Amino acid sequence: MNERTKNFLREKFKEYYLEYPIQLPPDFEHREWGFILFDALPKIVMRRHTSFHSRPEALEYLRSMAPAHAFSSVAYYEHPGAGTMADKNWLGADLIFDLDADHLPDAPGSYPAMLARVKSETMRLLDFLTDDFGFSEETMDIVFSGGRGYHVHVRDPMVRTLESAERREIVDYVSGAGLAIKPTSIASSISEIPKETRHGWSRKINRWIVGYLQALKDPETAVNKLQELDGIGAMKAKKLVDGGLLDSVSDANIGRIRNGEIKFLAGVPKSLWNRLILKAMQEVRASVDEPVTGDIKRLIRLPTSLHGGSSLRVVPLTLATIERFDPLTDAVVFSDREIAVTADKPAACDLRGSHFEIAEGVNTVPECVGVHLMCRGAVEYVKVL
Amino acid sequence: MAPAPDSRLATYPFTSGATAYVRELDIPLPDLLGRHAYDRARSRGMKRVIQAIEGRIERDYEIGTDLELLSYPIARMIVSCVGDNYLIRRYALAEAKAVYESLKAEPLDFLLVMGEEFGMRIESSDQGLSIHFADYVRYAHRMRDPGWKLVNRRLSGGVVRISEREFRRLLQEAISDRIRGGLPLDLPPDLDVCDALSAHIESVRDALGARKTEFEIAGAADPDAFPPCIAHAIAMLQEGVNLPHSARFAATSFLLNIGMGADEIVRMFSGSPDFDESRTRYQVEHITGREYTAPGCDTMKTYGNCIGADSLCARVSHPLNYYRLRKRGAGGGGGIDRPDG
Numbered sequence: 231m232n233e234r235t236k237n238f239l240r241e242k243f244k245e246y247y248l249e250y251p252i253q254l255p256p257d258f259e260h261r262e263w264g265f266i267l268f269d270a271l272p273k274i275v276m277r278r279h280t281s282f283h284s285r286p287e288a289l290e291y292l293r294s295m296a297p298a299h300a301f302s303s304v305a306y307y308e309h310p311g312a313g314t315m316a317d318k319n320w321l322g323a324d325l326i327f328d329l330d331a332d333h334l335p336d337a338p339g340s341y342p343a344m345l346a347r348v349k350s351e352t353m354r355l356l357d358f359l360t361d362d363f364g365f366s367e368e369t370m371d372i373v374f375s376g377g378r379g380y381h382v383h384v385r386d387p388m389v390r391t392l393e394s395a396e397r398r399e400i401v402d403y404v405s406g407a408g409l410a411i412k413p414t415s416i417a418s419s420i421s422e423i424p425k426e427t428r429h430g431w432s433r434k435i436n437r438w439i440v441g442y443l444q445a446l447k448d449p450e451t452a453v454n455k456l457q458e459l460d461g462i463g464a465m466k467a468k469k470l471v472d473g474g475l476l477d478s479v480s481d482a483n484i485g486r487i488r489n490g491e492i493k494f495l496a497g498v499p500k501s502l503w504n505r506l507i508l509k510a511m512q513e514v515r516a517s518v519d520e521p522v523t524g525d526i527k528r529l530i531r532l533p534t535s536l537h538g539g540s541s542l543r544v545v546p547l548t549l550a551t552i553e554r555f556d557p558l559t560d561a562v563v564f565s566d567r568e569i570a571v572t573a574d575k576p577a578a579c580d581l582r583g584s585h586f587e588i589a590e591g592v593n594t595v596p597e598c599v600g601v602h603l604m605c606r607g608a609v610e611y612v613k614v615l
Numbered sequence: 616m617a618p619a620p621d622s623r624l625a626t627y628p629f630t631s632g633a634t635a636y637v638r639e640l641d642i643p644l645p646d647l648l649g650r651h652a653y654d655r656a657r658s659r660g661m662k663r664v665i666q667a668i669e670g671r672i673e674r675d676y677e678i679g680t681d682l683e684l685l686s687y688p689i690a691r692m693i694v695s696c697v698g699d700n701y702l703i704r705r706y707a708l709a710e711a712k713a714v715y716e717s718l719k720a721e722p723l724d725f726l727l728v729m730g731e732e733f734g735m736r737i738e739s740s741d742q743g744l745s746i747h748f749a750d751y752v753r754y755a756h757r758m759r760d761p762g763w764k765l766v767n768r769r770l771s772g773g774v775v776r777i778s779e780r781e782f783r784r785l786l787q788e789a790i791s792d793r794i795r796g797g798l799p800l801d802l803p804p805d806l807d808v809c810d811a812l813s814a815h816i817e818s819v820r821d822a823l824g825a826r827k828t829e830f831e832i833a834g835a836a837d838p839d840a841f842p843p844c845i846a847h848a849i850a851m852l853q854e855g856v857n858l859p860h861s862a863r864f865a866a867t868s869f870l871l872n873i874g875m876g877a878d879e880i881v882r883m884f885s886g887s888p889d890f891d892e893s894r895t896r897y898q899v900e901h902i903t904g905r906e907y908t909a910p911g912c913d914t915m916k917t918y919g920n921c922i923g924a925d926s927l928c929a930r931v932s933h934p935l936n937y938y939r940l941r942k943r944g945a946g947g948g949g950g951i952d953r954p955d956g
């Protein structure tokens with residue numbers, strides 16, 4: 231990133247901070263702030279131990295410095311501006327979840343597919359948070375991170391003083407780590423499955439299994455659907471269906487299955503139930519980045535700021551809006567006015583529903599695309615057209 | 616006039632009710648430390664600590680609720696004056712155990728009041744007990760049985776179902792936290808508390824010394840005398856290597872057994888570049904809160920943690936024995952050869 235590009239980006243970010251509504255987190259006066267400015271990039275120099283006493287003071291900083299990255303602490307401190315962590319005096323911290331493509335075991339390669347995948351993880355997490363943990367929507371801030379995922383900030387006073395180890399128990403819960411009902415192997419003996427009436431993981435697993443079985447309506451599709459389970463191929467699937475599986479899991483029997491009973495279905499092999507439980511666990515669990523939740527002093531990206539590595543806005547969402555949120559359109563804040571950029575090597579991106587290919591040399595692109603690629607370090611700024 | 620004392624106050628001297636009651640008695644500290652009327656409270660305070668060293672605190676209602684109750688703050692002052700990490704741990708543990716014994720006989724209603732004392736949001740209904748998950752994990756996260764893990768609980772709408780027995784266990788944890796909290800006390804500098812209690816403190820020191828010789832853990836920790844397995848584990852931790860739990864446990868319990876405090880241990884582990892203080896502290900404190908003995912050589916070998924055994928190892932079956940021998944050897948003029956120089 232050359233000086234010219236940095237200057238241009240700084241001006242663009244400045245415009246953003248002047249024009250868009252900026253939200254400060256609750257109790258921002260008690261949080262530590264940290265910023266990474268364009269000046270030193272690509273070196274990451276975090277200016278931290280900053281604090282603000284008023285909203286105008288914070289806004290003034292953002293507008294004059296136009297940082298590439300803006301963070302505030304998840305923690306509340308008595309003296310957030312103190313130079314050492316010990317002097318700050320920790321008072322509590324929001325409960326944070328970070329869902330990021332980097333931490334998914336099997337994230338797809340393309341950026342849009344990856345974001346979609348992380349979103350579905352986020353939906354699962356939200357289900358745990360609202361249902362099992364009983365957090366109300368007002369106490370949660372759900373945001374697109376501006377990068378490759380989502381953040382959830384839980385600001386419920388009940389969880390503020392939880393220590394790291396206690397927060398890790400929450401992470402283990404949503405990710406299903408240490409679940410005792412997990413079969414040790416496909417061949418494990420099993421006399422019942424988790425019950426629908428037992429709250430928590432049992433119910434979630436039972437509901438998933440029942441939903442799955444109910445979808446096995448006709449023999450044709452059932453053979454295909456059964457192959458979604460690990461270790462079941464076409465042969466095994468067909469054998470199960472021919473063996474009367476569909477009758478076993480008919481509506482008449484579903485009630486007892488909800489109740490965890492499986493012994494009366496002598497024809498269904500044990501291994502199928504074990505496979506179903508394992509699959510249910512995979513489908514229910516939410517992969518969150520464990521160390522983030524456990525870190526009670528972490529700095530986290532400011533909602534409504536811009537992400538200097540993508541130029542995307544860190545967009546606040548709700549349970550209702552996240553479903554239809556498309557980061558590559560809805561988090562884009564810059565215009566379609568044309569600018570010229572230059573690239574050392576070809577690059578590509580998807581933005582606002584279009585695909586853009588950049589050739590080596592000078593290219594004309596919409597400003598939003600140019601800014602995005604500049605932030606990613608793929609192109610340098612030439613001029614406004 | 617002070618309200619009629621309830622003997623429960625003496626059984627649960629750490630509660631806010633007990634503290635308020637003591638405050639109402641309005642006894643100036645110099646009186647408590649010096650006046651004849653409180654002789655028995657002072658000697659009972661000393662006895663509490665000595666009993667703790669010996670293993671078990673017995674209640675003494677003979678001396679009357681007030682004096683038994685007053686002996687609690689005195690015991691804490693004595694422990695603070697001695698200022699020995701091992702003593703603090705052992706004392707707090709013994710107090711908590713004694714309380715747990717009493718708690719076992721209490722009815723549910725009383726337990727619920729005790730829960731409130733610790734700010735637990737707990738409700739009792741026909742369906743049983745349910746507790747807010749935040750109050751639950753605060754204490755349950757330390758339990759080793761996987762049945763305590765939140766992921767294995769019935770959690771719905773933010774509350775966890777628990778049995779009465781489990782509730783007692785959670786209370787026990789809350790109580791040991793409360794008892795350990797604040798120790799050693801910040802004693803008022805203008806009053807020489809430790810001087811006033813010096814005779815009692817001496818007796819406690821003697822008992823402590825006897826206990827320590829019995830276990831031969833006297834004196835400052837001497838890293839040069841650490842057995843190879845422990846030295847190795849500590850070196851790895853300082854390098855930031857993620858050690859298996861069994862090795863971390865071995866190192867931590869070993870250091871505790873030779874009399875190091877949690878703070879010292881955290882400091883000792885803190886050499887690593889990505890040292891996670893809160894995590895380490897949690898692990899160390901988790902182990903500190905209990906009376907664990909470091910694993911013996913057999914166990915160390917089973918878990919692959921016996922690393923670098925030297926010639927002295929052939930003569931011991933426990934890393935603590937290695938340490939004692941070498942320490943004695945070093946003190947006695949290097950009677951034991953040091954193959955590693």
Ligand code: SF4
Nearest residue numbers: 842844912915921928
């Ligand atoms: S023999 Fe015992 S003391 Fe020696 S290294 Fe092995 S475990 Fe440690």
